[in-house]
Amino acid sequence: MITASLTRGAALARHEVRILAQDPSPLVALVVMPLLVITFLRPAFRSILVQEGYAAANGSEQAVPGLTVMFSFFVVSFGGLMLFREHGWHTWARLQVAGVRTVEIVAGKTAPLLLLLAVQFALVFGLGSALFGFRLHGSPPAAAAVFLALACWLVALTMLMFAVCRTDQQMIALTNVLTMLFGGLGGALVPVDSLPSWARAVSPATPGYWAIRGFRSVTLDGAGLSAVATPVAVLTGSAVVLAALAAALLHRTPTKSAKGTRGY
Amino acid sequence: MTLHIEGVHKAYGDRPVLRGVDLRIEPGEVTGLLGLNGAGKSTLVTIVAGLLPPDAGRVLVGGVDVGRHPHRARAHLGLAPQDLGIYPSVTVRDNLTLFGRLAGLRGARLRERIDKVADALELEKLFDRQGRALSGGEQRRLHTALAMLHEPRLLLLDEPTVGVDVATRSRLLQAVRDLAADGAAIGYSTHYLAELDTLRATVAILHEGTIVRRGTLAELVDTHGRAAVDLTFTERVPDGLDFGPDAVVRGATVRLPSSDPAKTAAEALGLLGAHGSAVRSVELVRPDLETVFLSITGHLPQEVAA
Numbered sequence: 233m234i235t236a237s238l239t240r241g242a243a244l245a246r247h248e249v250r251i252l253a254q255d256p257s258p259l260v261a262l263v264v265m266p267l268l269v270i271t272f273l274r275p276a277f278r279s280i281l282v283q284e285g286y287a288a289a290n291g292s293e294q295a296v297p298g299l300t301v302m303f304s305f306f307v308v309s310f311g312g313l314m315l316f317r318e319h320g321w322h323t324w325a326r327l328q329v330a331g332v333r334t335v336e337i338v339a340g341k342t343a344p345l346l347l348l349l350a351v352q353f354a355l356v357f358g359l360g361s362a363l364f365g366f367r368l369h370g371s372p373p374a375a376a377a378v379f380l381a382l383a384c385w386l387v388a389l390t391m392l393m394f395a396v397c398r399t400d401q402q403m404i405a406l407t408n409v410l411t412m413l414f415g416g417l418g419g420a421l422v423p424v425d426s427l428p429s430w431a432r433a434v435s436p437a438t439p440g441y442w443a444i445r446g447f448r449s450v451t452l453d454g455a456g457l458s459a460v461a462t463p464v465a466v467l468t469g470s471a472v473v474l475a476a477l478a479a480a481l482l483h484r485t486p487t488k489s490a491k492g493t494r495g496y
Numbered sequence: 497m498t499l500h501i502e503g504v505h506k507a508y509g510d511r512p513v514l515r516g517v518d519l520r521i522e523p524g525e526v527t528g529l530l531g532l533n534g535a536g537k538s539t540l541v542t543i544v545a546g547l548l549p550p551d552a553g554r555v556l557v558g559g560v561d562v563g564r565h566p567h568r569a570r571a572h573l574g575l576a577p578q579d580l581g582i583y584p585s586v587t588v589r590d591n592l593t594l595f596g597r598l599a600g601l602r603g604a605r606l607r608e609r610i611d612k613v614a615d616a617l618e619l620e621k622l623f624d625r626q627g628r629a630l631s632g633g634e635q636r637r638l639h640t641a642l643a644m645l646h647e648p649r650l651l652l653l654d655e656p657t658v659g660v661d662v663a664t665r666s667r668l669l670q671a672v673r674d675l676a677a678d679g680a681a682i683g684y685s686t687h688y689l690a691e692l693d694t695l696r697a698t699v700a701i702l703h704e705g706t707i708v709r710r711g712t713l714a715e716l717v718d719t720h721g722r723a724a725v726d727l728t729f730t731e732r733v734p735d736g737l738d739f740g741p742d743a744v745v746r747g748a749t750v751r752l753p754s755s756d757p758a759k760t761a762a763e764a765l766g767l768l769g770a771h772g773s774a775v776r777s778v779e780l781v782r783p784d785l786e787t788v789f790l791s792i793t794g795h796l797p798q799e800v801a802a
């Protein structure tokens with residue numbers, strides 16, 4: 233049963249990659265938005281980092297990962313569109329009749345977001361090094377581990393938001409708010425130490441905080457895998473909780489397909 | 497695989513649509529589901545596929561209760577809903593591949609099934625076209641093909657021939673007959689009665705929430721069909737003429753059901769008096785499924801389709 237489930241999820245994921253390949257415009261937003269904001273904020277980050285004691289910093293060490301993390305949240309909106317458009321296409325009902333469970337549809341269709349995120353990070357980090365002199369300094373596997381933990385967290389959040397939201401409009405509105413909130417609180421716009429004290433206090437409750445902290449220790453402190461263990465563990469742990477919650481909610485709402493479309 | 501519908505009720509809000517539907521379709525049987533617009537054909541089909549819970553009653557597919565075990569019941573079920581459901585931004589082949597894989601097909605077997613349904617529905621030349629680049633009838637063919645890929649033992653087709661050209665229609669009907677010959681039970685909703693003859697289908701007429709007629713074409717025509725006279729006027733049916741309680745007026749035509757149409761025609765013409773010159777044609781109608789349908793619903797099926 234588990235293998236059949238995985239087979240169906242994998243078939244859907246492959247199919248979704250094909251759909252994404254037909255229209256990669258989400259990637260433009262995911263890549264261009266952080267690059268633009270990096271251009272504006274890098275000089276300010278440089279002064280702040282120098283004050284913090286990183287005399288050789290050029291600002292990109294914070295700006296590049298910070299803003300990539302912040303805009304990576306938009307995959308949640310894209311994931312929402314990907315899921316809700318199945319209702320508009322009337323294909324959701326067909327998937328159900330084909331024996332695919334709601335959880336499998338949601339997991340299969342959101343898994344390719346991992347790929348989208350990998351391309352986003354690779355492009356922004358790559359262009360960041362060409363345009364803004366960004367260097368990883370620390371261990372690439374450590375950066376990869378932080379990325380993977382964050383990406384899993386975002387996929388889990390997408391599943392949960394879909395389980396909770398009734399329409400794609402709701403999901404997009406909520407995601408936009410969360411992007412600014414988690415990005416700002418996490419230290420993407422100004423480093424956490426420069427946030428107002430109340431914000432500093434709640435900052436560790438946001439995923440952005442842990443992701444940016446993990447990336448900073450790689451780019452500014454030259455850290456290796458063991459130094460990012462805490463952020464990776466926190467992100468992975470909360471991703472598991474979100475995904476479990478989403479699965480439970482989706483399991484309880486097998487008639488989710490009825491929304492939006494007539495009868496089906 | 498037998499489909500067994502027992503006492504199914506369904507209301508949308510406080511508006512009842514199905515009021516106790518009982519229907520059985522046996523393996524190898526094609527059943528044409530007929531009814532006016534809004535009769536509840538699509539609602540019934542959606543309930544059978546387990547996509548909509550009935551308010552009361554139950555549906556058994558091969559003995560498995562759809563409400564209790566939707567996944568087991570669906571393993572051998574295919575549904576092409578009335579609303580087109582295809583992926584517009586990927587190719588015909590990718591659409592077929594996805595649903596084939598979801599049914600557990602792979603490799604040579606997957607290719608073989610895709611070729612088979614593509615042949616049955618004339619999709620070969622369209623393999624590399626995106627779903628959105630197909631014409632309406634082509635989309636309908638792909639939509640139907642997706643339901644037949646896994647050789648379902650119970651196939652539900654909700655108006656599959658809407659917008660499909662004559663050549664494709666006959667191939668589609670042939671494909672449906674082939675599936676039935678292999679032992680599949682088939683529920684087929686349509687407004688085109690001639691298709692049921694081609695399909696050698698049995699008939700179920702859904703009217704005002706229940707199945708009011710059920711049987712083979714011949715049985716229904718023998719027991720419920722009445723011959724009739726169609727009086728067609730040049731412009732419209734003149735006011736102030738009383739053709740009796742059974743007369744059905746549609747546009748410029750009055751249908752007068754009768755067991756002796758020649759006599760009825762003579763009587764009717766006598767009744768016309770001065771309006772006689774306004775008659776364009778008089779036609780004797782033999783009993784057929786249309787007359788059965790009309791006598792129950794007051795409408796002709798092609799009026800519903802139009």
Ligand SMILES: Nc1ncnc2c1ncn2[C@@H]1O[C@H](COP(=O)(O)OP(=O)(O)OP(=O)(O)O)[C@@H](O)[C@H]1O
Pocket residue numbers: 494495508513531532533534535536537538539540578
């Ligand atoms: N989701 C819905 N909410 C409320 N009413 C609905 C819904 N779906 C269908 N109805 C109503 O239920 C009735 C039956 O609809 P249904 O689509 O089952 O009819 P049908 O026999 O398939 O008609 P058609 O020949 O037009 O396809 C109609 O009066 C329709 O307006």
Ligand SMILES: [Mg+2]
Pocket residue numbers: 537538539578654
């Ligand atoms: Mg219908």
